[in-house]
Amino acid sequence: MPVAKLYHVPLSPFCRKVRLSLAEKKIDCELIEERYWEMGADFLRRNPAAKVPVLKLDDLVLSESAAICEYLEEAFPEPSLMPRSAEARYEVRRLVGWFDDKFHNEVTSKLLYERVNKKIIGKGFPDSGNVKSGARAIKYHLDYMAWLLEHRRWLAGDVMTLADFAAAAHLSSLDYISDVDWNRSDVVKDWYAKIKSRPAFRSILADQIPGFRPPAHYADLDF
Amino acid sequence: MPVAKLYHVPLSPFCRKVRLSLAEKKIDCELIEERYWEMGADFLRRNPAAKVPVLKLDDLVLSESAAICEYLEEAFPEPSLMPRSAEARYEVRRLVGWFDDKFHNEVTSKLLYERVNKKIIGKGFPDSGNVKSGARAIKYHLDYMAWLLEHRRWLAGDVMTLADFAAAAHLSSLDYISDVDWNRSDVVKDWYAKIKSRPAFRSILADQIPGFRPPAHYADLDF
Numbered sequence A, B: 001m002p003v004a005k006l007y008h009v010p011l012s013p014f015c016r017k018v019r020l021s022l023a024e025k026k027i028d029c030e031l032i033e034e035r036y037w038e039m040g041a042d043f044l045r046r047n048p049a050a051k052v053p054v055l056k057l058d059d060l061v062l063s064e065s066a067a068i069c070e071y072l073e074e075a076f077p078e079p080s081l082m083p084r085s086a087e088a089r090y091e092v093r094r095l096v097g098w099f100d101d102k103f104h105n106e107v108t109s110k111l112l113y114e115r116v117n118k119k120i121i122g123k124g125f126p127d128s129g130n131v132k133s134g135a136r137a138i139k140y141h142l143d144y145m146a147w148l149l150e151h152r153r154w155l156a157g158d159v160m161t162l163a164d165f166a167a168a169a170h171l172s173s174l175d176y177i178s179d180v181d182w183n184r185s186d187v188v189k190d191w192y193a194k195i196k197s198r199p200a201f202r203s204i205l206a207d208q209i210p211g212f213r214p215p216a217h218y219a220d221l222d223f
């Protein structure tokens, strides 16, 4: 197993997706918090894109969460987080794109970034128009997940994949700030209970962000 | 070969990346312009994310450009647009993410969407602050490309890959509106001349958007 260090911020959904992949593949990883908005020279040397996550694996320095997760899948194939057939793999990647592009723009950036990141970075108060629009959009996204999960055990099909990790990464960060209504859909709640109880999820449930206290149900497996 | 239809808009970099992959793999494809902002019912049925590109391949309906390109690579492996080793594949995907996330947010959305999409969709005039910020950011991105191309024949290494198509998709759309300064870097210009002269690029160079005339050099292989 490689020596792994992840430069991250605890509530970043992109970082959480990588943390889940690493943990599921049992790659021990040191977590190093990166104050990316300070644009330190070391940080920019590690990733000229100036974003987290950045993963150091022995001498490799990796950025872009989708590229990192595909690399982990190819270099450490067991346990697998991707199905075999080209069509099933397509569906996983479509859903990763759905969450990391569409859900991120419509929900995560409107709720989490307004309520948490702005405060941490010192960029003022949440914009209430954005918060309202994020609160509206998450309902539609939960309904879409429910529609998928009525036909499938996991989001992309019969096995747990990167698509579940992408979705759970966003939802867990939003759950930390009480922005997920788990009563909206039983199938979505059951799906989250299943993924939340995996050992890979433990480190995420233990996160504590100074100044922001998670609700009691955040780390509770019977929420 | 499958019967292929691509629902697209001509200047969308995500659509152009898929068009380039299809053409390079010699998959004939009917192009159908999609007025996605009208949110037609058929369109939403094809892709609940309400985005282009959407690719119909026989009975499959595919969305999310990265997922589509990976699918094409797996289902039609020749000619290959991905290298073999996990590390080299990582680098391709990192750069695709660089262009489709970072370059898109910092440049394409600030220049192309302000100057073209707003007018087509009827959302008013370009925001000059955005245009200025995009014009500043593209310089930095061209310099980053130059830095890569000083060490490599193609953006991700020694062979042409999806990373080159992602980059060329954004730059060609910006070139259509004269927003690329090709004099900034000789290596970038040489790279673009190489990719522009491929048969796969022809359909892109033939695009005509009513109300927007491309500069004379747009379709010129000796620009």
Ligand SMILES: N[C@@H](CCC(=O)N[C@@H](CS)C(=O)NCC(=O)O)C(=O)O
Pocket (backbone or CB within 6 Å): A012, A013, A014, A036, A050, A051, A052, A053, A063, A064, A065, A066, A100, B097, B101
């Ligand atoms: N496409 C990137 C997105 C990563 C990203 O946007 N990370 C945020 C934190 S959640 C960040 O570092 N933002 C800083 C910036 O964009 O300058 C990935 O998938 O890794």
Ligand SMILES: N[C@@H](CCC(=O)N[C@@H](CS)C(=O)NCC(=O)O)C(=O)O
Pocket (backbone or CB within 6 Å): A097, A101, B012, B013, B014, B036, B050, B051, B052, B053, B063, B064, B065, B066, B100
């Ligand atoms: N992640 C998507 C992004 C596609 C995208 O943003 N397409 C734009 C046109 S360039 C679009 O359809 N926008 C409509 C919308 O976002 O509602 C992909 O890679 O296919």
